Amino acid sequence: xxxxxxxxxxxxxxxxxxxxxxxxxxxxxxxxxxxxxxxxxxxxxxxxxxxxxxxxxxxxxxxxxxxxxxxxxxxxxxxxxxxxxxxxxxxxxxxxxxxxxxxxxxxxxxxxxxxxxxxxxxxxxxxxxxxxxxxxxxxxxxxxxxxxxxxxxxxxxxxxxxxxxxxxxxxxxxxxxxxxxxxxxxxxxxxxxxxxxxxxxxxxxxxxxxxxxxxxxxxxxxxxxxxxxxxxxxxxxxxxxxxxxxxxxxxxxxxxxxxxxxxxxxxxxxxxxxxxxxxxxxxxxxxxxxxxxxxxxxxxxxxxxxxxxxxxxxxxxxxxxxxxx
Amino acid sequence: xxxxxxxxxxxxxxxxxxxxxxxxxxxxxxxxxxxxxxxxxxxxxxxxxxxxxxxxxxxxxxxxxxxxxxxxxxxxxxxxxxxxxxxxxxxxxxxxxxxxxxxxxxxxxxxxxxxxxxxxxxxxxxxxxxxxxxxxxxxxxxxxxxxxxxxxxxxxxxxxxxxxxxxxxxxxxxxxxxxxxxxxxxxxxxxxxxxxxxxxxxxxxxxxxxxxxxxxxxxxxxxxxxxxxxxxxxxxxxxxxxxxxxxxxxxxxxxxxxxxxxxxxxxxxxxxxxxxxxxxxxxxxxxxxxxxxxxxxxxxxxxxxxxxxxxxxxxxxxxxxxxxxxxxxxxxxxxxxxxxxxxxxxxxxxxxxxxxxxxxxxxxxxxxxxxxxxxxxxxxxxxxxxxxxxxxxx
Numbered sequence: 001x002x003x004x005x006x007x008x009x010x011x012x013x014x015x016x017x018x019x020x021x022x023x024x025x026x027x028x029x030x031x032x033x034x035x036x037x038x039x040x041x042x043x044x045x046x047x048x049x050x051x052x053x054x055x056x057x058x059x060x061x062x063x064x065x066x067x068x069x070x071x072x073x074x075x076x077x078x079x080x081x082x083x084x085x086x087x088x089x090x091x092x093x094x095x096x097x098x099x100x101x102x103x104x105x106x107x108x109x110x111x112x113x114x115x116x117x118x119x120x121x122x123x124x125x126x127x128x129x130x131x132x133x134x135x136x137x138x139x140x141x142x143x144x145x146x147x148x149x150x151x152x153x154x155x156x157x158x159x160x161x162x163x164x165x166x167x168x169x170x171x172x173x174x175x176x177x178x179x180x181x182x183x184x185x186x187x188x189x190x191x192x193x194x195x196x197x198x199x200x201x202x203x204x205x206x207x208x209x210x211x212x213x214x215x216x217x218x219x220x221x222x223x224x225x226x227x228x229x230x231x232x233x234x235x236x237x238x239x240x241x242x243x244x245x246x247x248x249x250x251x252x253x254x255x256x257x258x259x260x261x262x263x264x265x266x267x268x269x270x271x272x273x274x275x276x277x278x279x280x281x282x283x284x285x286x287x288x289x290x291x292x293x294x295x296x297x298x299x300x301x302x303x304x305x306x307x308x309x310x311x312x313x314x315x316x317x318x319x320x321x322x323x324x325x
Numbered sequence: 326x327x328x329x330x331x332x333x334x335x336x337x338x339x340x341x342x343x344x345x346x347x348x349x350x351x352x353x354x355x356x357x358x359x360x361x362x363x364x365x366x367x368x369x370x371x372x373x374x375x376x377x378x379x380x381x382x383x384x385x386x387x388x389x390x391x392x393x394x395x396x397x398x399x400x401x402x403x404x405x406x407x408x409x410x411x412x413x414x415x416x417x418x419x420x421x422x423x424x425x426x427x428x429x430x431x432x433x434x435x436x437x438x439x440x441x442x443x444x445x446x447x448x449x450x451x452x453x454x455x456x457x458x459x460x461x462x463x464x465x466x467x468x469x470x471x472x473x474x475x476x477x478x479x480x481x482x483x484x485x486x487x488x489x490x491x492x493x494x495x496x497x498x499x500x501x502x503x504x505x506x507x508x509x510x511x512x513x514x515x516x517x518x519x520x521x522x523x524x525x526x527x528x529x530x531x532x533x534x535x536x537x538x539x540x541x542x543x544x545x546x547x548x549x550x551x552x553x554x555x556x557x558x559x560x561x562x563x564x565x566x567x568x569x570x571x572x573x574x575x576x577x578x579x580x581x582x583x584x585x586x587x588x589x590x591x592x593x594x595x596x597x598x599x600x601x602x603x604x605x606x607x608x609x610x611x612x613x614x615x616x617x618x619x620x621x622x623x624x625x626x627x628x629x630x631x632x633x634x635x636x637x638x639x640x641x642x643x644x645x646x647x648x649x650x651x652x653x654x655x656x657x658x659x660x661x662x663x664x665x666x667x668x669x670x671x672x673x674x675x676x677x678x679x680x681x682x683x684x685x686x687x688x689x690x691x692x693x694x695x696x697x698x699x700x701x702x703x704x705x706x707x708x709x710x711x712x713x714x715x716x717x718x719x
Binding site: 014015108109260269271272274275279281296297302 | 592
């Protein structure tokens, strides 16, 4: 692969990239190869890195890089069309054709592939994307590694046959309709020294792997939670009720209104500043109910825990929320 | 025809009491020419807020002071945050948002509360103290450098350094020159303190260096981001806490409200930021002709945004905009800026103020001035050098 080489710093910058190639790599999975318009070099990256696709003013989605880091001129991602998606994956599938321009930030890496002599790699579904780059890195390093790759059906598993062709018996393909759930007990039952476990996939798989690895040395397990929550203002702005536990009041939040403004209208003082979910000033403790988080601050873990929310932009994912206000 | 005002907003009379001038500025028009400085100025809420959020028409990369970086080399390498624009700004800001996140704030709360309680306990025992030199300068200089992970020696250097940075945004006047002279000996300490080896293994500083390890920034950029914390994180909070104490010390009924409801400390601070904003002004530069309310500001112009004036604009805050009222909904004030450059340390400042004010409110029945407050003049900051107070324990 050759391209004009222009040295780039590995800082996070927004780039205008072009969809150089688009192809379907499995059922519902489209692969995009992104390049600069002028074909110049892109920032370098390592296995586990992701980029942000800026798909609209309020629509930014993260996708793991799954290509070859040595190819400095193009980045490859694979995107699953999420069932019921109203945001990111729908925009990628529906709008990004070959030749389309797209804003890209990154790469950043929160899922670093640490050096080790042995690796157990586990991927579920589209979670194969960062794991595939890790398999290549492990192979390059001459490490002892295995990849267990599960999915609904063989046809839904992106890159399954490529991986098998390239690495042979190191790759174990386990479509669920043929083999059932992954046999994590035999894979992770015994903690092994000098071995790191990397897993990416849907939440139930991550939880199951975390449970099996409880007895492993600290730091042996690395997981990445993909598919950040997607939302769409029009589709999910249903009205709901908010109980203000401290003030002993209940307010209705209509569609198109924020919790912040509804609470203020009721005469209850709430601290706020940016009113767009970026500054964190209006963070409020959630006592009961499920939150539809729309801020840019909380981590996936904090969102899942649902103990706190930014009332300027986030809403209820249920009929009634109880807040410490 | 654009209105013109013949004032120099950086002269001592206006720095001491900016509000009469700011009223004239707001009422003169949405954008006003200041021929003495050769700049344009805005003092109304809507226009100031719009300019702060429109980073493309009003850029920061040519400096947020009077000096245009396109024409004159800045006194230090530009900040990667404050003196930068997207897209370059975006990644650095993302790193800082991770460093000062809701998670890190939760871990700081207990220590900030403990330090606030200890200080309040001692001040109440003394009955008479200076709300600036014994409180507003003491508390932030304890908890903030601890949170950054600075070494214990030399922290007094942070105040002259901050004073310099904020004076340097103004013209080359006596304040700027005095600040340079005072800060010159501490510049080396500041540079030294941003190195990885000088910082503790935990804290904001170590988190910034960890971002360099992850490849999100380069090792050359890490100390420049640490420097941003030291520039922007101390004086602003010192002035903010001092201004809150001044507002409360001159409004007895407001202290009574706070004493009855210590949980309102965060609202008292927010209202004080609106009422007497620590950072009064920032400049932007128009890279191209830009139309403001029907008038063209020509390409290359420096535009002076009066945050403190926007925060007192009756168009936004009502007829009592000039009144300090802690039951007011002050949300949306621009004391921390707005948009992509909105103060990244905002949650730290808010936590500091909430902890120290509520610690006092739980112990103090009454606060009164115990002598004349002494203003502290700075080209960008509004606040006090001394506020003698007497407190009556609860």
